[in-house]
Amino acid sequence: MTPILETRNLNVRFGGVHATRDVNFSLAEAELRCVIGPNGAGKSTFFKLLTGQVKPTSGQILFRGRDISNMQPHEPGRLGIGIKTQVPSLFNGLSVWENVWLSARRSNSTEQADRITRETLERVGMLSLRDATTGLLAHGMRQWVEIGMVTAADPPLILLDEPAAGMSDAEVARTAELILEINRRHALVVVEHDMNFIRIIAKKVSVLHQGTILMEGTPDRIMSDPLIQQIYLGKKPH
Numbered sequence: 001m002t003p004i005l006e007t008r009n010l011n012v013r014f015g016g017v018h019a020t021r022d023v024n025f026s027l028a029e030a031e032l033r034c035v036i037g038p039n040g041a042g043k044s045t046f047f048k049l050l051t052g053q054v055k056p057t058s059g060q061i062l063f064r065g066r067d068i069s070n071m072q073p074h075e076p077g078r079l080g081i082g083i084k085t086q087v088p089s090l091f092n093g094l095s096v097w098e099n100v101w102l103s104a105r106r107s108n109s110t111e112q113a114d115r116i117t118r119e120t121l122e123r124v125g126m127l128s129l130r131d132a133t134t135g136l137l138a139h140g141m142r143q144w145v146e147i148g149m150v151t152a153a154d155p156p157l158i159l160l161d162e163p164a165a166g167m168s169d170a171e172v173a174r175t176a177e178l179i180l181e182i183n184r185r186h187a188l189v190v191v192e193h194d195m196n197f198i199r200i201i202a203k204k205v206s207v208l209h210q211g212t213i214l215m216e217g218t219p220d221r222i223m224s225d226p227l228i229q230q231i232y233l234g235k236k237p238h
């Protein structure tokens, strides 16, 4: 079966820095994959390649078999790729409901958008705060509203950059559960540092190191590997 997302010998050089080296990545339809790696491993660069913010020096990115290597940054949404970057893209002055509704309305009628917004806010646990001003919410809640915005557009593939960053343990656990729930309908790639999160998700992990995929496997296998432990030594995964 054609993977929903694939990269073939993907490379990026920034001057003398070889930030992405021959990355061959493959995500099946409906799969959830976590991408981890130590500081400077190339996680953000890989994410930006998948979202069209960085262009490959060589190699290909395929979405359902279609070459999207030269995609412009405004194109992923139209193709069916939902993105949550680390920089929030919420409308702070609008309510929680309005933020999600605007996203749902893009490809739906007003009535459908109402229904989708309600379902989405229920799923992310924010329905009781539907009228709250988004800019006044705590960090974790803002992340959930943003995840809601991404899912409300119903893209087959969702890319999340460090969704659990800056969260408490309880919020990390809640976010991991939410992502597992979202995975029932969407394929996901989640770049994440937080080992707690990776453990709760317990799906296949790709480990980036020095720009390339060093290892892939379950979190248990990855974390018990001596090489991985050595790479993370000195900067213990938090």
Ligand SMILES: Nc1ncnc2c1ncn2[C@@H]1O[C@H](COP(=O)(O)OP(=O)(O)OP(=O)(O)O)[C@@H](O)[C@H]1O
Binding pocket: 014, 017, 018, 019, 037, 038, 039, 040, 041, 042, 043, 044, 045, 046
């Ligand atoms: N625009 C750029 N110009 C030059 N070098 C860059 C650029 N972006 C990234 N790099 C370099 O590429 C390498 C990979 O960086 P990247 O930010 O992708 O790593 P990361 O895994 O996201 O790290 P972190 O965990 O610190 O966020 C690093 O050596 C970084 O300095």
Ligand SMILES: [Mg+2]
Binding pocket: 043, 044, 045
């Ligand atoms: Mg990064």
